[in-house]
Structure formats: C-alpha cells, structure tokens
Amino acid sequence: MELQFLGTGAGMPSKLRNTSALVLNLSAEGKGYWLFDCGEATQHQILHTSLKPRKISKVFITHLHGDHIFGLPGLIGSRSFLGGNEPLDIYGPVGLEEWLETTLRITNTHLNYALQIHEIEDGIVVEDDEFLVVANNLQHVIPCLGYRIEQKPLPGKLLIDNVKEAGVPSGPLLKQLKDGQDVTLEDGRIVHSHEVTGEPQDGFRVAILGDTSYCPAAVELARNADILVHEATFDMDTGNLAKEYGHSTIGDAARVAQEAGVKTLIANHISARFMPSDVAKLKEQGKAIFSDLYIAEDFSRFEWKDGAVIEWRS
Template identity: 70%
Template structure:
C-alpha cells in the first residue's frame, strides 16, 4: 500500500501547496486507486504523477468545503476524455450528489463511464473480500467525516515443505492452498490449507481524517491504526484560531495519534502562513507529543512495508 499526497494546503492554493487531495494506491492489493478529497486543480497535480484518472475507481469526500471538492467537475470530465470506462464510485456527505449532478447537468458534461454517488452516514460504508471502510462524523464547522480503512487478515505463509510432504505436487494446487483453499489430490485425499499454512497475518489500517477540532471520534477512528493522516492547519501558538475555525494544531494531531496508539502520523492541510522554513518547527512541536511524525508536502510519497512507514 502506498500514499501519494497531491495537495496538502489549507483553504486555498499557495505556491508551495495545492488544495486537499490524496491517493491511496492499493494496486498491489488489487484494490485500485482511491482518492480522498479533490480540491481545485487536483487533475493538474495528477499530470505530474504516473497515475491516470481512469485508474481511480473510488473517491471519498470528507466534507463539502470548496478546498476539498472544487476539483471534482474537471476531474470527472477529464476522466471521460482520457478513456475512462470503468465505474467510479464517490462517497461523501449529504449534498454531494446534488452538487455533482447539478454541475454536470448545467455544464452538459457527458461521462463515458458509470458514476455512482453514495451519500454516507456513520458506520461501514464499503466492504469487500479485502477491505472494510467505516466512517464517523468529526467536529468541524460543517458536517465532516473521517474514514478508517482496514485490510482484512491475510492468509498465512505457505509452508511449502509441509505441503510437498503431504503429497501436493508443485503447481497450481500450491497456490490454492496459499490462498486458503483446501485441495483434493489425485488419490482422493484432501489437504487442508490450515495444515500447511502459518498463522494469518494482520492487514494494515489507515485512518484518513477530514477537517476537525480535537475530538473523541478522531481518536476512535484511529484506534491502533498503522497510519493516521490528520490535518494540522495551525501551530501550537495559534491554537485559539484552530478552535474558532474548527481545525487542529499540530499538537492536536499528535495528541490524537498518541491517544489512539497509532504507529505513524502524517500531518497535512497546512496553513499557507507557514513557509518552508517553518515546517521543521511544526514537526518538532508534534514530536514533543508523538515521536513518529511526518509533515506531508505536495507529492510526498509513502509506502507501508513490513509494518513500517517508508518515505520514498
């Protein structure tokens, strides 16, 4: 699983940071590419990556503020122009369907692919054989959600020597056993997957939060997560402004990470008041509360591998 940040700014674009958008790359897990928020000019940011719009199969919208959704109409249209044919599903708060359908209708934008829009409530909003996505409402100035992505347990490692000793020939039957299927041998014996595989391995958990003040829902969504992605619009000195505008400081983000017992925190949604020279200070403020803090920049690229967060 990889994370690619397309926009890490707050409120409006700046020279250093575009508005909010991030890609969770699940292609290695055969899950596709999931986008979280789609601020203005997100498709321009995509042009600087290797990801094609047609490859994105899910978009999750945290809330309806412009810096999180104004890039959607252009992206949806360009996905058609660039050969998109597969279904795209958008998950977001009540109102997202009306906004998208009205915009497409008034601009006479024709899509070449099926578009499904799901207006969400708290709880599980998506589940398949590999993943569960659940959501809770956070505390912002309008309705805003955070998302928890949980990968289901993975099959245990195939004990090849044990399988061969059981009479399983090399070839496709070994793969079936590795995938958790029992197999029948030519002599009629059944070899059970559980007997020739190790213990199931834990999948990863990522919490992606929208704009929010510090709140218990954020801690619950992030509980024991491997990675927490949390806004940090303000520094500790401007905490009063954070509360007034329904946002968090880097200290709030670190507090949430600490209380949720996550492995790594990635802070984003950084105010334009902070210049590149200030980012080290933000990071130090966060590390004073939670040691494993990363401050995302536009095009920051992370990989979760061997239960560690690696910046690429």
C-alpha cells in the same frame, strides 16, 4: 499499499501547497486508486505523477468546503476523456449528489461510465472480502467525515516443508491452499489449507480524517491504526485560531495519534502562513507529543511495507 499526497495545503492553493487531495494506491492489492478529497487543480497535480485518472475506482469526500471538492467535476470529466469506462463510486456527506449532478448537468458534461454517488453518515461505507471502510462524523464548522480503511486478515504464508511432506505439486494447487482452500491430490488425498499454512497475517489499517478539531471520534477512527493522516492547519502558538475555525494544531494531531495508539502520524492540511523554514518547528512541536511523525508535502509518497513506513519524495 502507498499513500501519495497531491495537495497538502489549507483553504486555498499556494505556490508550495495545493488544496486537499490524497490517493491511497491499492494497485498491488488489485483495487486501483482510492482518492480522498479533490480540491481545485487536483487533476493538474496528477499530471506531475505516474498516476492514471482512469484507474481511480473510488472517491471519498470528507466535506463540502471548496478546497476539498472544487476539483471533482473536472477530474470526473477528464477520467472519461482518458479512457476511463469502469463505474466510479463517490462517497461523501449529504448535499454532494445535488452539487455534483447540478454541476455536471448545467455544464453538459458527458461521461462514458456510470457515476454512483453515495451520501453517507456514520457507519460502514464499503465492505468486501478484502477491505472494510468505516466513516464517522468529526468536529468541524460544517458536517465533515473521517474514514478508516482496514485490510482484512491476509492468508498465512505457505509452510514449504509441510507442502513437500504432503506431496503437493507446484502449480495452481499451491495458490488454492494459500488462499485458504482445501485441495484434492491425484491420488485422492485431501490436503487441508490449515495444515500447510501459517497463521493469518494482519492487514493494514489507515485512518484518513477530514478537517476537524480534536474530538473523540477522531481517536476512535484512528484506534491502533498503522497510519493516521490528520490535519495540522496551525501550530501550537495559534491554537486560538484553530478552535475558531474548527481546525487542529500540530499538537492536536499528535495528541490524537498518541491516544489512539497509532504507529505513524502524517500531518497535512498546513496553513499557507507556514513557510518551508517553519516545517522544522511544526515537526518539533508535534514530536514532543508523538515521535513517529511526518509532515506531508505535495507529491510526498509513503509506502507501507513489512510493517513500516517508507517515505519517498519526488
């Protein structure tokens, strides 16, 4: 699993930070790309990466402010031009369907694939055999959602000594056993999966929050997450503005991470008032509360591997 930030700014694009967009890359898990928010010029940002729009299978919108949705119609159209023909599911708050369908209709945008728009509230948004996505309402100036993505427990590792002792030959039977299926050998013996595999392994847990003030819902969504992506529009010195506009300071983000018991906090949605020289101060303020903290930049990539975060910068 990898997170790639396409836009980490707040309100409007700047020379250093584009508006909100984040890709959860689940290619290794066979799920393609899940896009969270799609601010203006998101598809331009994608051009500077190795990401392919046609591989976007799901879009999750946190709220209907322009810096989180104005790039969506263009991306949807380009996905069609670029050979995307698989259905696209889009999830978001009430009003998303009316805005998007009106935009596509008035512009006569033709799509070569089925567009499925799901207007959601609190609760389970997506669930299959491998993943669970839960949404919850946050505290902003308009309705705004946060999302929690959970990978369900993974099959235990094959115990090679046990496999050899059971006489299981190399080949497809090993995969079936690893996937939790019992198998029958040529001599008629049944080998049970639990006899040759270790304990199931925990999947990853990621919380991706929209714009929000500090609130209990943010803490619950982030509870024991491996990675929390939380907005930090303001620093500790401008907390009055954060409250006025329904946003968070870097301290608020760190407080949520601390109270939720997360492993890693990635702060984004940074106000354009903060220059690169200010990032060290933001990080210092946040780390005084929660130590495992990163400040995302456009095109930052964070890989979750073997229970730890690896940061890659383009």
